[in-house]
Amino acid sequence: MGRFLIVDGSSMLVTSYYGLLPKQILFAKTEEEKEAYYDKIMQYKGQYTNAMYTMTKTLRKLEKEQQITHMVICFDTTRDTFRREEYPLYKANRGSTPLPLKQQFINMENMLREIGYAVETSDSYEADDLAGSAAFMYESRMPTYIITKDHDYLQLISENTFLWLIQTKQEAADDITKRYASVFCDQTKFNLPDKAALITPEICRAEYGVDPSMIPDLKGIVGDSSDNIPGVKGVSSAAAPLLKEYGSIDGVYEAIDSCKNDKEIKALSSFWKEALGIKRTPVNALIRDRDMAFLSRRLATIKRDVPLSHSFEQMSLDRLSEGKRVEQYKKYGFKTI
Known part of the structure; x- marks a missing residue:
């Protein structure tokens, strides 16, 4: 084949x-x-x-x-x-x-x-x-x-589609192929293109903390400076754990919207801190930039029906x-x- x-x-x-x-x-x-x-x-x-x-x-x-x-x-x-x-x-x-x-x-x-x-x-x-x-x-x-x-293409990875990600000098120096050898397997066994790392769904989860399908949601919160996608200001390291817990930006906001008062908001923040390891609560930033989060996700989402x-x-x-x-x-x- x-x-x-x-x-x-x-x-x-x-x-x-x-x-x-x-x-x-x-x-x-x-x-x-x-x-x-x-x-x-x-x-x-x-x-x-x-x-x-x-x-x-x-x-x-x-x-x-x-x-x-x-x-x-x-x-x-x-x-x-x-x-x-x-x-x-x-x-x-x-x-x-x-x-x-x-x-x-x-x-x-x-x-x-x-x-x-x-x-x-x-x-x-x-x-x-x-x-x-x-x-x-x-x-x-x-x-x-x-x-x-282009890391945007991570979202296209599936069980049938793989990414040959051309590494920058810095990425090559960091060498993600060695850092995640347990899920990469030994990439020297593959005949890879020059300067490329093979990215599979497992590697995406290990390297970025989310499934390939969640990459647009991740960029919706974190943003992408290379494309001038704003994301939610003040929220970065919390994005992956939140998405892993709730599955999408929609799920994150459903959790926030389910809070009826400040007491429940504080309880949610405490849960994020204790269960998800999020030290600094991003609740206020997420509430403030709700529209920008969804806009950023739309901008980061690759079309598949052109x-x-x-x-x-x-x-x-x-x-x-x-x-x-x-x-x-x-x-x-x-x-x-």
């Missing part, structure tokens, strides 16, 4: 871009300084290619070493999706995309399509919504793997054109590939 691979294309291309940048740009302090060294970025016939080249090599290696038979590659096209319509500050902390990378997003998508890969994009949804929908629709067909560095433009059969790697592949590699000067 083969494997179905869902690629967070935006994440992979961005990582590829910064992984093969000249040191002058990496260490530059201002945008003006960075732009002064754009001519040192890998390019071919006036087209920037460093991110495309690295991502292409990564995809080829995955195909050859991971028994991939079906693949879909999902890209973001805009930040102005339905989430920003609901919360205008969503991802407002993100800087603008550098010109050399912006150019390569367009060229990479076009190149992949020319070769015959199933590339999914949308002006209304993010790449993770497309990935989530693909996993929901097709995970029953064969073992499904998602490769990304219509896709490719069928599962169209995601088969058997449909790729080797002639087109050679043609496209020559077009961008990928001689060593």
Whole structure:
């Protein structure tokens, strides 16, 4: 049996871009300084290619070493999706995309399509919504793997869908694969992609304190600074124990709403402290930011019902054109590939 691979294309291309940048740009302090060294970025016939080249090599290696038979590659096209319509500050902390990378997003998508890969994009949804929908629709067909560095995808893990989480340098230094060896088993037994940790439902529970399905609830309380999701201010370490006890944000608020007076609120706080180990009661913060908790959960929830433009059969790697592949590699000067 083969494997179905869902690629967070935006994440992979961005990582590829910064992984093969000249040191002058990496260490530059201002945008003006960075732009002064754009001519040192890998390019071919006036087209920037460093991110495309690295991502292409990564995809080829995955195909050859991971028994991939079906693949879909999902890209973001805009930040102005339905989430920003609901919360205008969503991802407002993100800087603008550098010109050399912006150019390569367009060229990479076009190149992949020319070769015959199933590339999914949308002006209304993010790449993770497309990935989530693909996993929901097709995970029953064969073992499904998602490769990304984005922790949002944890919520998509199931008994049939696994996450190849690309680790940052800090995560690699912390080495979660060793910290949870008892539930990971020995990951050296797996032929994992470079810099990836295999995340299963058991590992998610051990590492984050909640089931994969509770990740949106966790972010609803804790928030997510990378996406500018606010969550409930002043509540962080209490989130996982509360969700483990009540199962969801709804359950937490049902427990709070069942209290008829201040005396019962204090009793609930005491229960949280004694039974759940929550030292500083988050009751007042949860009451104050109730609406923000539910909004944050909605923002953090990956859609799984977005219509896709490719069928599962169209995601088969058997449909790729080797002639087109050679043609496209020559077009961008990928001689060593």
